[in-house]
Amino acid sequence: MxxxxxxxxxxxxxxxxxxxxxxxxxxxxxxxxxxxxxxxxxxxxxxxxxxxxxxxxxxxxxxxxKMDRSLLGAHDVGALVSVLQSMSAVFGDEQAMETAYKLQTIQGRHEKPGLSMEMGIGRADPEALRTLRAAIKDSRVLKFVYISAKGEKTDRVVEPVKLTYRYDAWYLYAYCRTRSDYREFKVPRMVELSATAEPFRHKHPLPPSSANSPREMPRDAPYIDAVLHFSVASLARALDFFHRFDKSFNPDGSLIVKARIYHYPEAKWIVPILLSFGSGVEVLEPAELRQELREQLQKTLSLYAKV
The missing domain is CATH 1.10.10.10 (Winged helix-like DNA-binding domain superfamily/Winged helix DNA-binding domain)
Structure with a gap:
């Protein structure tokens, strides 16, 4: 000590x-x-x-x-320090914070950091993240109930390999004993999570690079081209969700977004997002998406018929 x-x-x-x-x-x-x-x-x-x-x-x-600062540029050190401090905040990792503190010794005292990053926990429970990280480090088997995108519940027993943070969400890559194959699980959908005392000794390979990078849709993948009209009051949220798509502003300040949605109607991720805008968005095209939203709104209204 x-x-x-x-x-x-x-x-x-x-x-x-x-x-x-x-x-x-x-x-x-x-x-x-x-x-x-x-x-x-x-x-x-x-x-x-x-x-x-x-x-x-x-x-x-x-x-x-004192250490020669030419070994690393200020930008390099600042980026590393920011990442380590963010990790420390999420995982309560004192070792990461100590490493960040050491790196600061080669950063100029009067140099202001040009990069700051706060790694969020997304929608995940911070205790769950720490449990997962500890299980990976100690090679311990995990048990949990997983909720699929279709709402199906399955009991899972897995050997955790890697935690990944992307698109404001945490994912666990693991060998699933239940399915006898490698799977990626979205952490917020893992409930009743517990780390067992059972160790596993198999050395699992890291996930292929494609598991950690955006997937490119094949040219023949089915899709629809949606045209969305957002009111002025909804501009900020519209840009948060649809910043990657083609955008154009109307003279009144409202926004038109043209978004290509692949694998619709199986992939209905866009429906709850559009519903969250309330009257702040109107689907101009296609007709099937307008009808889908209409049906969902009618179902919602039926829940409040007796109000």
Missing amino acids: KLERLISMVYMLLNHEVVSATALAERYNVSPRTIYRDIEAICAAGIPVVSYQGVNGGFGIMDEY
């Missing part, structure tokens, strides 16, 4: 001009006397620690000894 504290202290001193003994003692939950002994041990190891006297005094490391 002392060795870890000494190493951490070295990086802290590298990252600051001067650090007081009191601040170091509070950081590592030890007495100032222990800090003085640690400083002596660091000096004995050949690291030139300088003592500064006065009200703002403390300890620092000679500038000549």
